Amino acid sequence: MTAVIDARGLRKAYGPKTVLKGIDLTLEPGRIMGLIGPNGAGKTTLLKGILGLARVEGHLRVLGLDPQRQRTALMERVSFIADTAILPGWLKVSEALDYMAGVHPRFDRTKAEGFLAKTGIERRSLVKELSKGMVTQLHLALIMAIDSQLLVLDEPTLGLDILYRKQFYTSLLNDYFDEQKTILVTTHQVEEIEHLLTDVVFIGDGELRLNTSMESLEQDFVELRVSGDRLAEAQALGPIHQRSMLGGECLIFEGVSAERLAPLGEVKTPGLADLFVAKLERAQPGRAA
Numbered sequence: 093m094t095a096v097i098d099a100r101g102l103r104k105a106y107g108p109k110t111v112l113k114g115i116d117l118t119l120e121p122g123r124i125m126g127l128i129g130p131n132g133a134g135k136t137t138l139l140k141g142i143l144g145l146a147r148v149e150g151h152l153r154v155l156g157l158d159p160q161r162q163r164t165a166l167m168e169r170v171s172f173i174a175d176t177a178i179l180p181g182w183l184k185v186s187e188a189l190d191y192m193a194g195v196h197p198r199f200d201r202t203k204a205e206g207f208l209a210k211t212g213i214e215r216r217s218l219v220k221e222l223s224k225g226m227v228t229q230l231h232l233a234l235i236m237a238i239d240s241q242l243l244v245l246d247e248p249t250l251g252l253d254i255l256y257r258k259q260f261y262t263s264l265l266n267d268y269f270d271e272q273k274t275i276l277v278t279t280h281q282v283e284e285i286e287h288l289l290t291d292v293v294f295i296g297d298g299e300l301r302l303n304t305s306m307e308s309l310e311q312d313f314v315e316l317r318v319s320g321d322r323l324a325e326a327q328a329l330g331p332i333h334q335r336s337m338l339g340g341e342c343l344i345f346e347g348v349s350a351e352r353l354a355p356l357g358e359v360k361t362p363g364l365a366d367l368f369v370a371k372l373e374r375a376q377p378g379r380a381a
C-alpha cells in the first residue's frame with residue numbers, strides 16, 4: 093500500500109536559519125495524525141512542504157506524487173485549511189457554495205449545506221458580515237465537503253468558540269473521516285484532538301521528538317502518581333519527567349512497563365499534553381512543569 097506521505101530527510105532553511113533539520117515521516121492511508129509542537133517549531137513549514145507550497149530538500153512523495161513538480165495533480169486529491177483562512181468579503185455565502193460546486197469536481201454541495209446548518213450562518217449573508225469565527229466555520233464547511241484523500245488542517249479551530257470546536261471535531265470524525273481518507277492536523281489545543289488521533293508526532297526546533305502510533309504510545313509510556321515514601325524507588329527507574337501534584341509526584345516513564353511500576357503507585361497512560369512537556373523539556377526531577 094502506498095503511503096499517503098513518505099518523507100525522508102526533509103530539510104528547509106530560511107537564510108542562515110535551518111527550520112527543518114532532517115524530518116522522516118510516514119503516514120499511511122486511513123490514519124489521523126496530530127502534528128504537535130511549540131510556536132516556531134516548524135509545523136507550518138512542514139505542512140507547506142507537503143502541499144508543495146514551500147521548497148524543501150530531501151525525499152518527499154505525497155499520494156505518490158512530487159508536491160513541487162506535480163502540484164496540480166496533487167491538489168485534485170488533497171484539501172487544505174491554513175491557519176489564516178481568507179475568503180473575499182464581497183462574496184455571499186450562497187455564491188461561495190456555487191463557486192465551489194463549479195470549480196471542484198469532488199465538492200458535495202448537500203454535505204456543505206449540512207455542515208452550515210449546524211452554524212448560525214445564513215446563505216444570503218456576505219462574508220464581510222460574518223464574525224471571524226463564522227468565516228472559519230464557513231471555510232471548514234466548504235473544505236470538509238470535498239471528497240479528498242488527504243485533508244491537511246493547520247490550526248483549524250483557531251478563533252472558534254469551545255462549543256463549535258467540539259462539534260467540528262465530532263463532525264470531522266463522524267461525517268468526514270472514513271478508511272479511504274487521511275488527516276494531518278496541527279493544533280495547540282492538544283486535549284481537544286487526542287481522542288481522535290491514530291498517530292502523533294511531536295516536533296521541536298525543526299526535529300521530530302516523538303513519532304508513534306497511539307497504540308505504541310500506550311505500550312511505551314507510563315505515568316506514575318507516587319507519594320513521598322516510594323518516590324526514591326520510582327526515581328531509581330529513570331523517569332523522563334517529574335512534576336509535583338497535590339499529595340505527591342507525577343513521573344513519566346519511557347520503556348518501563350506498567351506492571352513494574354504499579355506496585356509503587358497509581359499508573360495510567362499519560363495525556364498528550366503532559367507527554368509533550370516531558371519530551372520537549374529536559375527531564376528536571378523535582379521541578380513542577
Ligand SMILES: Nc1ncnc2c1ncn2[C@@H]1O[C@H](COP(=O)(O)OP(=O)(O)OP(=O)(O)O)[C@@H](O)[C@H]1O
Binds near residue numbers: 137
Ligand atoms: N517565510 C519565512 N521566512 C523566514 N523565516 C520563516 C519563514 N516562515 C517561517 N519562518 C521561520 O521558520 C520557523 C518555523 O516556523 P513555522 O511557521 O513553521 O512554525 P510553527 O511550528 O508553525 O509555529 P506556530 O505554532 O507559531 O504557528 C520560525 O522560526 C519562523 O520564524
